[in-house]
Each structure stands twice: as C-alpha cells, then as structure tokens.
Amino acid sequence: MDLAYTEAEEEFRARLREWLAAVLPSLPAKPSPDDWPGRRAYDTAWQRMLYDAGYAGLHWPVDAGGQGATPTQHLIFLEETEKAGAPYVGANFVGLLHAGPTIAAEGTAEQRARWLPPVLRGDEIWCQGFSEPDAGSDLASLRTRAVRDGDHYVVSGQKIWTSHAEVADWCELLVRTDPTAPRHRGISWLAMRMDAPGVTVRPLRTLAGSTEFAEMFLDEVRVPVSHRIGAENDGWRVTMVTLSFERGTAFVGEVVACRRTLAALAAEAQANGGWDDPVLRRRLGRLNAEFRALWRLTQWNVSEAQSSGGVPGTGGSVFKLRYSHARQELYEAAAEVLGADAADLDREWALDRLSSLSYTIAAGTSQIQRNIVAERILGLPKGR
Amino acid sequence: MDFQLSDDQRALRAGVRELLAGRFGRDRMRAALDGGTGIDRALWRELGEAGFFALRLPETEGGVGLGLPESVLLFEEAGRSLLPGPLIATHLAAGAVKGAAEGETVVAVLDAGQPVGHLGDADGLLVLGPGEARTPGPGSGPEPGEARAVTGGALRDVVREAARPVRSLDPFTPLWRVTGPVGPGELLSGGARLRDEGALLAAAEQLGSAARTTEMAVQHAGEREQFGSPIGSFQAVKHLCAGMLVRAELARSAVYAAAVTADRAEIAGAKLLADDAAVRNARDCLQVHGGMGFTWEADVHLHLKRAWLRSGQWLTAAAAEEALAADLC
Ligand SMILES: Cc1cc2nc3c(=O)[nH]c(=O)nc-3n(C[C@H](O)[C@H](O)[C@H](O)COP(=O)(O)OP(=O)(O)OC[C@H]3O[C@@H](n4cnc5c(N)ncnc54)[C@H](O)[C@@H]3O)c2cc1C
Numbered sequence: 001m002d003l004a005y006t007e008a009e010e011e012f013r014a015r016l017r018e019w020l021a022a023v024l025p026s027l028p029a030k031p032s033p034d035d036w037p038g039r040r041a042y043d044t045a046w047q048r049m050l051y052d053a054g055y056a057g058l059h060w061p062v063d064a065g066g067q068g069a070t071p072t073q074h075l076i077f078l079e080e081t082e083k084a085g086a087p088y089v090g091a092n093f094v095g096l097l098h099a100g101p102t103i104a105a106e107g108t109a110e111q112r113a114r115w116l117p118p119v120l121r122g123d124e125i126w127c128q129g130f131s132e133p134d135a136g137s138d139l140a141s142l143r144t145r146a147v148r149d150g151d152h153y154v155v156s157g158q159k160i161w162t163s164h165a166e167v168a169d170w171c172e173l174l175v176r177t178d179p180t181a182p183r184h185r186g187i188s189w190l191a192m193r194m195d196a197p198g199v200t201v202r203p204l205r206t207l208a209g210s211t212e213f214a215e216m217f218l219d220e221v222r223v224p225v226s227h228r229i230g231a232e233n234d235g236w237r238v239t240m241v242t243l244s245f246e247r248g249t250a251f252v253g254e255v256v257a258c259r260r261t262l263a264a265l266a267a268e269a270q271a272n273g274g275w276d277d278p279v280l281r282r283r284l285g286r287l288n289a290e291f292r293a294l295w296r297l298t299q300w301n302v303s304e305a306q307s308s309g310g311v312p313g314t315g316g317s318v319f320k321l322r323y324s325h326a327r328q329e330l331y332e333a334a335a336e337v338l339g340a341d342a343a344d345l346d347r348e349w350a351l352d353r354l355s356s357l358s359y360t361i362a363a364g365t366s367q368i369q370r371n372i373v374a375e376r377i378l379g380l381p382k383g384r
Numbered sequence: 385m386d387f388q389l390s391d392d393q394r395a396l397r398a399g400v401r402e403l404l405a406g407r408f409g410r411d412r413m414r415a416a417l418d419g420g421t422g423i424d425r426a427l428w429r430e431l432g433e434a435g436f437f438a439l440r441l442p443e444t445e446g447g448v449g450l451g452l453p454e455s456v457l458l459f460e461e462a463g464r465s466l467l468p469g470p471l472i473a474t475h476l477a478a479g480a481v482k483g484a485a486e487g488e489t490v491v492a493v494l495d496a497g498q499p500v501g502h503l504g505d506a507d508g509l510l511v512l513g514p515g516e517a518r519t520p521g522p523g524s525g526p527e528p529g530e531a532r533a534v535t536g537g538a539l540r541d542v543v544r545e546a547a548r549p550v551r552s553l554d555p556f557t558p559l560w561r562v563t564g565p566v567g568p569g570e571l572l573s574g575g576a577r578l579r580d581e582g583a584l585l586a587a588a589e590q591l592g593s594a595a596r597t598t599e600m601a602v603q604h605a606g607e608r609e610q611f612g613s614p615i616g617s618f619q620a621v622k623h624l625c626a627g628m629l630v631r632a633e634l635a636r637s638a639v640y641a642a643a644v645t646a647d648r649a650e651i652a653g654a655k656l657l658a659d660d661a662a663v664r665n666a667r668d669c670l671q672v673h674g675g676m677g678f679t680w681e682a683d684v685h686l687h688l689k690r691a692w693l694r695s696g697q698w699l700t701a702a703a704a705e706e707a708l709a710a711d712l713c
Contacts, residue, residue, distance in 0.1 A: 001386075001387060001388065001389055001390065001393060001453045001640055001643070001644055002385065002386050002387065002644065003385060003387055003641060003644045003645065004385065005385045006385070009385065072385050075385075262712065263712055266709070266712035266713060270713065278706075281705075281706070281709045282702065282705035282706065282709060283705075284709055284712060285704070285705035285706060285707070285708035285709030285710075285711075285712070286656065286705050286708065288649070288653065288708040288709070288711060288712055289638070289652070289653030289654075289656045289657055289704070289705075289708050290657075292638065292641075292649070292650060292653045293634050293635070293637055293638035293641075293653055293654075293657055294634070296387075296637035296638055296640070296641035297633065297634055297637040299385065299387045299637075299641075300387050300388070300636075300637045300640075302385075302387075303385060303386055303387040303388045304388060306386070307386070307388055315633075318629065318630050318633050318634075321626070321630050322630050322634050367619075367623070369626075370622065370623040370626035370627070371619070371622065371623075371626075373626035373629055373630065374616075374622035374623065374625050374626040375622070377629060378598075378602045378625055378626065378629060379602070379606075380602060380605060380606060380614075380616040380617070380621075380622050380625060381606065381613070381614050381616050381617040382617065383613070383616075383617035383618060383619055383622065
C-alpha cells in the first residue's frame with residue numbers, strides 16, 4: 001500500500017508540467033458554450049497540440065498509435081492537465097475514450113489504420129449513437145434497423161441524446177442486423193459518417209438552455225459493410241467493451257476539478273460571511289471528506305487496473321455511483337454559499353449546478369449502476 | 385504508485401483473520417455474549433503474543449516494527465469479528481504502559497465527557513486532553529493535545545470514587561461514567577498524535593464492521609426466499625446491498641490512504657466516512673434481515689450498537705467536519 005509515485009512517474013509529471021506551462025498560453029480563447037464550430041475548433045486544436053507533443057492517446061496501446069502509458073501515467077496526465085487548467089477532452093470525448101479504444105481492441109488492421117490516426121490528430125470527431133427514444137437503460141431493445149444490400153447496410157431508425165452530434169464526423173452506431181434473433185444477439189456496431197445522405201440531426205435543448213445533445217434521424221443511410229467493427233450480430237459484446245472504457249477513467253479530471261471548486265466555495269463563503277454558519281461550514285467539511293476519498297478511490301481503482309494488466313474493473317460503477325451524487329451535493333452547497341445569487345446564471349457555479357443533474361443519468365443511471373454492483377460484484381441473483 | 389495491499393500485508397490480514405476465527409469465531413462470540421462480558425485475559429494475552437499491541441513498537445523494544453497501515457489491517461479484522469475490549473487504547477499505550485505491549489495489562493481510555501469502556505477491568509487508563517478545537521473543561525486533567533496514563537492506586541481511586549457504571553448500549557462494552565477528579569498521571573509523549581491514531585484505528589474497526597454487515601446482508605438476500613424467489617432478486621433489496629458496498633469501499637480507500645499519509649485532515653475524513661458506513665450499513669443489513677434482524681439472535685444489532693458507540697469515540701462527526709472545513713482554508 002503506497003501512495004508515493006515512482007521516480008519515473010515523477011519525471012513524467014515534471015516533463016508534462018513543464019510542457020503545459022509552455023503551451024497553454026498559446027491556446028486560442030475559449031469559445032462560448034453555444035458556439036459549436038468554435039468549440040470543435042478549440043477542442044481539436046488542443047488535441048493537435050497533444051499529438052504534436054507525443055501525448056495523444058497516452059493510454060492507448062502503441063500498435064494503435066498510442067503511447068502505451070501505464071494507468072498511473074494516465075492518471076497523472078489527467079490530474080496535471082486539470083490542475084493546469086488545460087481544456088477538457090470535450091468534443092474528442094467519444095473518439096478518445098470509447099470509439100477509439102473499441103476499434104483498437106476489436107477492429108481489423110485496416111480499420112485501425114483508417115480511424116485511429118485522425119482521432120489522435122484531432123482531425124475527426126466521433127459521437128455515440130446508442131440510445132433511442134424507446135431504448136435507454138434497456139439498450140438491448142434498440143430498433144434502428146440495418147438491412148444488408150450487397151456490400152452495404154441500409155440503416156433506418158432514430159437515435160436520441162447524441163452528444164456533440166452537431167459537430168461529429170463519425171458515429172459509433174448500434175443497429176439491429178437480425179430482428180429475429182434474441183435481443184442481445186442481433187445487434188451490430190457500425191462506424192457511420194455523419195454527412196452520409198439520410199442523416200438528419202436535430203438539436204435538443206437541455207434544461208441548462210444549451211444544445212449539448214441532439215436527436216438523429218436515419219433514413220435509408222448506406223453504410224459500407226466494411227465499416228462494421230466485430231462480427232455481424234456480435235455488437236452487444238463489442239458494446240460491453242465500449243462501456244467498460246467509458247466508465248474506466250472518464251471522471252478522473254473531474255474529481256480534481258471538484259476539489260478545486262470546493263476550495264473556491266470555502267473562500268467565497270469566508271468572503272461573504274457564510275462561513276460563520278456552522279451548518280454550512282460543516283457541510284463543506286463533509287464534502288472535503290467525500291472528494292478526498294473519491295480521489296483515493298480513483299487511485300485505488302487505477303492501481304488495481306495496473307496490477308491486472310490495464311483492464312478497467314467494475315470499480316468504475318462503485319465510483320460513478322458515489323461521484324455523481326457527491327457532485328450534485330457540491331453544487332447544492334454552492335447554491336447555499338451563493339445565497340440569492342444562486343438565481344443568477346452569470347454567477348459561477350449556477351450553470352454547473354444545472355449540468356450536475358445529468359450525472360446520475362448519463363452513462364448509465366444510478367439505478368442501473370446499482371444493478372451492476374449488486375449482480376456483478378456482489379453476485380446477487382438476476383431479477384426483473 | 386501502487387495503492388494495493390502488498391503480499392506481506394495480505395498475508396498479515398489472512399493471519400489475523402484466521403487467528404480471530406479460531407479464537408473468537410461466531411460460537412465463541414455468542415458464548416462470550418451470554419457468559420458476561422469481562423475481558424478474556426487469556427485471549428488478551430494471545431493477542432499480545434501475536435503482536436496485536438506491539439505491532440508498531442520498534443523491534444529493538446520487543447515490538448514487531450510495522451506501521452500504521454498494518455495496524456489498520458489488524459483493527460479492520462477486529463471490527464469484522466466484533467472483538468471486544470479497549471483494543472485501541474492498549475495498542476496506543478504499548479511501550480508507555482507496562483505490560484500493554486505483551487497483552488498483560490488492559491488499558492482503557494478516558495476522553496472528557498465520554499463514558500469509559502471496560503474501566504472495571506482496566507489496569508491502566510489513558511486520559512486524553514481535549515482536542516485542539518475544544519475548550520478545556522473544568523478540573524485538572526491533561527492540557528489540550530496532551531495524554532496521560534493513570535495506573536495503580538490512582539486508577540483504583542477513580543474506579544472506587546470518581547466513576548459509576550452505566551447500563552451500556554453495547555452488551556460487549558461495559559461503560560462507566562467518570563464524574564469526579566482523576567489523578568494527574570504520567571505524561572505521555574506525542575499526545576495529539578495518539579488522538580489521531582486512535583481515530584484512525586476506530587475508523588478501521590468501523591470499516592471492518594461495514595464490510596462484514598455487507599457480506600451478512602448479501603448472504604441472507606441470496607438465501608431467504610419470499611414470493612417464490614430469493615429476496616436478493618428484488619431490486620429494492622439489491623439496491624440496499626449495492627449502496628452498502630459503495631459506502632464500505634469508499635471508506636476503505638479513505639481509511640487506507642489515511643494510514644499511508646497519517647495526515648490529520650485525511651484521518652478526519654476517514655473517520656467520518658467509516659462511521660457513516662458502519663452505522664448505515666448495519667441499519668440496512670438489519671432491514672434486509674426483516675423480523676429476524678430485530679432479534680437478539682441475529683448478530684447485526686451487535687454491529688450496529690458497536691458502530692454507534694465508536695461513532696462517538698476519538699473523533700465525533702462534528703469535530704471531524706470542523707477539522708475538514710478548517711483544512712479548506
Ligand atoms: C447529458 C447526457 C448525455 C448523453 N449522451 C449520450 C450519447 O452521446 N449517446 C447516447 O447514446 N446516449 C447518451 N445519453 C443517454 C443516456 O445514456 C440515457 O439517458 C440513459 O442511459 C438513461 O436512458 P433513458 O434516458 O432512456 O431513461 P430510462 O431508461 O427511460 O429511465 C428512466 C428512469 O427509469 C429508471 N429505470 C430504467 N430501467 C430501470 C431498471 N431496470 N431498474 C430500475 N430503474 C430503471 C432509470 O434509472 C431512470 O430513473 C446521454 C444522456 C444525458 C443525460
């Protein structure tokens with residue numbers, strides 16, 4: 001049991017810090033949240049900088065174009081970039097954190113050569129077309145159909161909640177290729193071009209007023225059969241690979257960010273007198289325990305992944321359950337610190353309070369995560 | 385960074401678990417419960433021989449020479465098995481109070497305002513000065529951050545004149561309330577550290593209890609059938625169990641990390657989360673057991689009562705939260 005980093009890890013950290021200090025000032029100005037083309041340009045510019053410096057796909061395997069870094073190095077990378085105020089992975093999220101790793105693990109040599117380098121260089125953006133209006137938590141009930149026509153699939157159906165769809169070049173798309181097979185067996189995983197004829201994206205407005213995600217209508221979209229990752233009708237298994245990447249280290253940087261926010265909240269409370277209220281003060285103290293422990297749990301999970309060969313474990317569900325709740329608590333406390341100003345959307349944290357509401361829903365709701373913990377970790381019987 | 389148990393630590397944990405299963409398994413535990421709850425001196429000495437109390441004393445002083453992380457693993461096992469007695473105080477007094485390291489003497493702890501467990505059985509009393517955040521109460525006693533050891537005639541005086549027994553919530557922990565003056569005792573070095581370490585070890589016991597009640601709930605949920613199915617197949621029950629695991633695992637990260645860093649704020653966080661996990665997991669475990677959970681026969685009430693008691697010892701939630709708030713400034 002050790003929390004000290006090795007000399008090599010500390011060297012890695014020092015080099016990264018130095019590089020961040022040198023390049024971050026040259027980053028373009030942050031675009032407004034509603035400026036989608038601006039956001040895409042900003043996020044991909046950052047990815048390109050990472051690529052040029054040899055930090056792109058740090059945790060990807062070397063033969064997929066990555067750096068083959070250990071989980072601990074990846075942890076350090078996420079910690080330091082967040083501390084330095086570097087951009088969040090943003091629009092590169094799906095490509096870097098799940099489509100890319102899935103293609104690296106399940107794709108052919110040709111597919112890897114086609115799709116991985118542009119993700120790493122920041123040339124292409126991916127989005128995730130899994131959810132449908134009638135298939136959210138129950139993803140395996142998806143109905144978007146793909147019918148074989150020669151060397152193409154003809155895809156029709158509807159997807160929903162597709163984050164970053166407005167600026168994506170590619171979509172990791174789940175489709176039903178065998179409607180007669182049992183639910184989990186007739187699904188395939190396709191890479192679909194977002195500018196293909198028949199794809200219509202209609203932005204959805206979130207409760208925060210932004211258009212973070214969209215509906216996607218697919219009307220006889222032709223997708224080459226060669227764009228299928230994994231075998232036909234084996235898409236469910238491929239999807240499980242994708243989801244395990246999604247939950248792996250996706251929130252590391254955010255825990256660091258939450259700890260910074262908490263310190264800022266304490267400072268604000270001291271400045272505006274809220275700190276004199278013992279109930280509020282103690283509430284912030286308890287949140288300090290939460291986020292310190294969540295950071296330690298992250299280190300625990302990363303160390304475990306490292307000792308088991310880099311595979312993200314079920315610890316991700318344990319983490320996500322507690323983290324999503326703690327994050328919402330943090331912004332509730334922020335509202336208390338702000339007092340009447342919590343109603344002013346231009347005040348810091350007011351918008352974040354709204355977006356924190358998605359954390360117990362996106363990437364698998366808390367209820368679904370509890371099912372996973374109970375059945376896969378605790379071994380309780382499958383129920384209905 | 386390798387924040388996992390080392391092979392030696394795993395072996396240590398397995399060894400203690402085996403020792404306690406042999407010497408204080410469920411049958412012994414229940415027999416002890418029925419047969420009066422004095423300290424089992426033979427067991428105490430065996431724990432001493434196994435290094436339970438001298439674990440962190442240097443080898444040159446007859447100790448085992450290990451550190452806080454190893455102590456935490458030991459106390460986690462103690463918490464799992466409901467092992468009674470002032471284990472933490474005796475462990476902290478090893479090297480300072482004669483016979484504590486060997487398990488020859490039993491050292492209880494007096495923390496102003498708190499009832500004292502096992503005072504009647506004790507050969508020594510660790511008297512804690514008030515924590516930094518509190519204002520010292522009236523009377524003599526140690527200064528803030530100090531700790532003193534009271535033994536011999538002075539201790540007998542406390543039991544005879546200054547204390548009276550209390551009907552204890554926890555059947556394994558006879559309690560005494562000390563209302564009169566306590567002799568000055570011998571000043572121990574590193575008094576403030578003792579309070580922190582005590583809080584950490586109590587957190588470790590809470591963690592062991594929280595993990596154990598999770599196992600008990602999961603086992604019962606897998607066996608008990610209602611409506612033609614194991615109750616663990618019902619989502620309401622499943623989600624209770626999942627919540628228990630999440631609390632225990634978060635507490636585990638916090639407690640282990642605090643053992644490695646020995647940082648004050650980190651220890652406060654560990655105690656806060658481990659108290660929460662032990663108390664709430666015991667309550668949920670009781671719920672999963674249904675009517676059986678409300679009986680004396682099921683062990684869950686023993687975990688709950690001990691968890692409640694420990695929550696008020698060494699570092700309360702209020703003090704921990706204040707310490708963690710101060711850490712943000
Ligand atoms: C901000 C955001 C971004 C997203 N981005 C994407 C994206 O890019 N791509 C994508 O494909 N999807 C995305 N999603 C969709 C997300 O994965 C789904 O919203 C989520 O899986 C829940 O599905 P649902 O919305 O259909 O809710 P439902 O499945 O209808 O659930 C409604 C309620 O019922 C509960 N429930 C459902 N089933 C069960 C059960 N078996 N047991 C207990 N309770 C149950 C749920 O917990 C929830 O409380 C995003 C969602 C959000 C909020």
